[in-house]
Amino acid sequence: MAAASARRRPAPLVLLSTVFLILWLLAAAFPFLWTAWGSFKVELDFFSITDWTNALTGEATENTYGRPFTGAGYFGAWIQEDFWRAALNTGLVCFFVVCTSLTIGTLGGYALSRSSHNYVFWLLITALIFRAMPPITLVSGYLPPFFQWNLWGHLPTAIIVLVAINQPFTLWMLHSFFQKIPKDLDESARVDGCTQFEAFRFVIIPVMWPGVITTGLFSFLLAYNDFAVTAMLLNENNRTMVPKIAAFLGTTYTEGNVMFAVAASVSAVIPLFLLVMVFQRQIVSGLTAGAVKG
Amino acid sequence: MKHRTFFWFFLPTGLAMLIFIAAPIVSVVMQSFFVPHEAVLVETENCGPFGCTKSVTIDQEATEQLRANNPLGRFAGLDIYLDRGHLAVSEVAEAWRETDSLGAFFSDIGDLPFYRALAFTLTYTFVVTPLLIALGFAIALAVNSLTQRLKGVVIFFSLLPMIVTPLVGSLILFWMIDSRGVLGTLIQYLADDPGLSLKASTSLMWGALITYGVWHSAPFAFVVFYAGLQTVPQDTLESARIDGASRWQQVWYVIVPHLMPLVTFVALIQLMDNFRVFEPIVGFNAAAHATSLSWIIFNDLGGETRQLSAAATTSVLTILGVAILLSPVLVRTWRDFKGKA
Numbered sequence: 317m318a319a320a321s322a323r324r325r326p327a328p329l330v331l332l333s334t335v336f337l338i339l340w341l342l343a344a345a346f347p348f349l350w351t352a353w354g355s356f357k358v359e360l361d362f363f364s365i366t367d368w369t370n371a372l373t374g375e376a377t378e379n380t381y382g383r384p385f386t387g388a389g390y391f392g393a394w395i396q397e398d399f400w401r402a403a404l405n406t407g408l409v410c411f412f413v414v415c416t417s418l419t420i421g422t423l424g425g426y427a428l429s430r431s432s433h434n435y436v437f438w439l440l441i442t443a444l445i446f447r448a449m450p451p452i453t454l455v456s457g458y459l460p461p462f463f464q465w466n467l468w469g470h471l472p473t474a475i476i477v478l479v480a481i482n483q484p485f486t487l488w489m490l491h492s493f494f495q496k497i498p499k500d501l502d503e504s505a506r507v508d509g510c511t512q513f514e515a516f517r518f519v520i521i522p523v524m525w526p527g528v529i530t531t532g533l534f535s536f537l538l539a540y541n542d543f544a545v546t547a548m549l550l551n552e553n554n555r556t557m558v559p560k561i562a563a564f565l566g567t568t569y570t571e572g573n574v575m576f577a578v579a580a581s582v583s584a585v586i587p588l589f590l591l592v593m594v595f596q597r598q599i600v601s602g603l604t605a606g607a608v609k610g
Numbered sequence: 611m612k613h614r615t616f617f618w619f620f621l622p623t624g625l626a627m628l629i630f631i632a633a634p635i636v637s638v639v640m641q642s643f644f645v646p647h648e649a650v651l652v653e654t655e656n657c658g659p660f661g662c663t664k665s666v667t668i669d670q671e672a673t674e675q676l677r678a679n680n681p682l683g684r685f686a687g688l689d690i691y692l693d694r695g696h697l698a699v700s701e702v703a704e705a706w707r708e709t710d711s712l713g714a715f716f717s718d719i720g721d722l723p724f725y726r727a728l729a730f731t732l733t734y735t736f737v738v739t740p741l742l743i744a745l746g747f748a749i750a751l752a753v754n755s756l757t758q759r760l761k762g763v764v765i766f767f768s769l770l771p772m773i774v775t776p777l778v779g780s781l782i783l784f785w786m787i788d789s790r791g792v793l794g795t796l797i798q799y800l801a802d803d804p805g806l807s808l809k810a811s812t813s814l815m816w817g818a819l820i821t822y823g824v825w826h827s828a829p830f831a832f833v834v835f836y837a838g839l840q841t842v843p844q845d846t847l848e849s850a851r852i853d854g855a856s857r858w859q860q861v862w863y864v865i866v867p868h869l870m871p872l873v874t875f876v877a878l879i880q881l882m883d884n885f886r887v888f889e890p891i892v893g894f895n896a897a898a899h900a901t902s903l904s905w906i907i908f909n910d911l912g913g914e915t916r917q918l919s920a921a922a923t924t925s926v927l928t929i930l931g932v933a934i935l936l937s938p939v940l941v942r943t944w945r946d947f948k949g950k951a
Binding site for chain 2: 325326329330333334336337340341343344345347348350351354362363364365368371419420421423424426427428430431433437439440441442443444445446448449450452453454455456457458459460461476477479480481483484486487512513516537540541543544547548558561562565577578581584585588589591592593596599600603604
């Protein structure tokens with residue numbers, strides 16, 4: 317009991333820390349709630365010059381549509397402006413990027429974790445340098461050959477490029493996960509007469525899923541959130557969600573289009589919201605994997 | 611593992627990186643030394659009963675021929691690096707000669723596109739990084755003293771700013787801070803200046819971008835520090851307490867030293883990531899007040915005229931900047947590796 321009372325924090329400190337946390341939570345969550353609420357209004361309410369409470373009550377929306385809420389922004393973005401196509405493209409890109417980069421990344425990461433030759437270190441260092449490179453600096457290297465061979469603008473091109481940009485990070489992450497799997501496991505399989513690949517297939521694959529899922533989450537986020545590469549490498553029909561949202565802003569600044577962008581942004585945040593809800597534990601462990609170790 | 615087996619296991623990922631990262635880097639460096647061919651012009655003289663006129667036309671065939679013979683373009687050496695759009699050597703020298711104070715010199719330099727972008731990129735990198743570390747540490751300390759049930763909820767909401775797409779996140783903030791948005795109205799009200807607007811004020815725009823940067827990256831620092839707090843040795847804390855250390859002293863002399871390696875880790879990662887700042891400038895529509903190196907590249911590549919050489923040159927300069935920021939990480943990794951071996 318004595319120890320517990322010694323650890324109990326004085327009231328002012330508790331108050332301070334609670335107020336601080338509430339402020340931070342407001343800063344972290346309030347913008348999303350506000351924008352989600354405002355996405356069901358017309359622009360005059362979302363950006364209300366006369367009175368900011370209009371954004372809450374939706375006065376102009378009521379004048380236009382007879383109700384304080386309207387789905388006009390969503391209808392305009394998804395149906396009129398074909399945002400559904402961008403969503404579909406994002407789905408395709410993310411699915412194939414995650415699958416491909418995990419497949420080749422597991423093989424490579426496994427090899428790196430099980431080999432003790434000198435070149436392993438240099439390969440990891442090279443991957444680290446590649447990881448630090450801003451992807452946009454590579455784009456001017458992609459464009460001439462892609463134009464020449466008519467590869468520019470297609471989804472598979474963007475997928476392969478994103479897979480490659482993803483690899484350095486994937487390799488580092490999987491390398492450290494595989495190092496935690498005891499070497500004895502596959503070595504005993506080798507003693508029993510398996511080839512290295514059979515040992516990988518029958519002994520390692522069944523136990524590697526936690527690490528692979530965590531790595532997959534980050535590959536997904538990289539592909540989903542990318543703007544620079546997809547905006548530069550995809551043509552108008554094949555655009556993914558993020559460049560599409562940017563396009564809503566860039567076209568002439570009419571009333572409807574800003575609200576299209578607002579509705580589309582809210583739509584793009586929802587999958588991420590669900591992702592964090594389901595995989596919170598994996599995301600946290602993935603973020604700390606590299607840090608706590610080294 | 612045998613070399614042969616290693617080779618086959620590593621081949622797919624190695625090929626992907628070789629073709630789509632290593633080769634483009636080589637290509638970018640090459641492009642930065644070449645400019646596109648100018649069209650071959652031919653002068654023809656048309657003589658008629660009313661005198662002769664000269665006209666200049668493009669010789670399509672010869673231009674095509676020239677482009678086919680030298681697809682890289684005309685060799686320009688370091689010309690693109692030194693031109694006005696990049697290092698602007700002659701402009702800098704002129705500004706140095708003609709201005710009489712350092713302030714005037716720097717304001718002259720600040721009008722050159724490359725230095726303007728570099729100034730913002732560096733300011734952003736070195737202001738955002740310490741701030742996000744401090745904020746992340748404070749959140750981690752506060753969350754660590756919560757009850758188990760509250761922790762999950764708080765961590766969930768804290769992750770959102772980091773997970774959300776950078777462009778979307780910056781748009782969401784921009785729509786609120788914009789002069790017509792709710793926070794913009796609040797700022798005007800607090801400053802008692804109805805004309806105050808993000809679009810019109812450079813300092814407000816820089817402040818908003820930096821706020822976005824801290825908001826976006828603080829969760830990463832928070833999560834890392836929070837995990838580190840779980841491993842603080844309780845014995846040391848206990849003995850500090852017995853020796854009469856105040857709460858503040860416990861944090862400063864026990865917890866902070868324990869977390870120091872993590873602080874270095876977060877700082878190095880964030881320095882590299884903040885250096886590539888790009889999406890918020892698009893999201894905040896900030897190009898009139900703040901540009902970054904990545905933004906210049908994007909701007910050169912986009913639009914009707916794709917200025918590949920200019921973009922490639924800025925890319926090479928950006929890569930050099932990253933390399934300087936990366937060197938401490940490399941030294942650290944090298945030391946770890948030597949330590950292990």
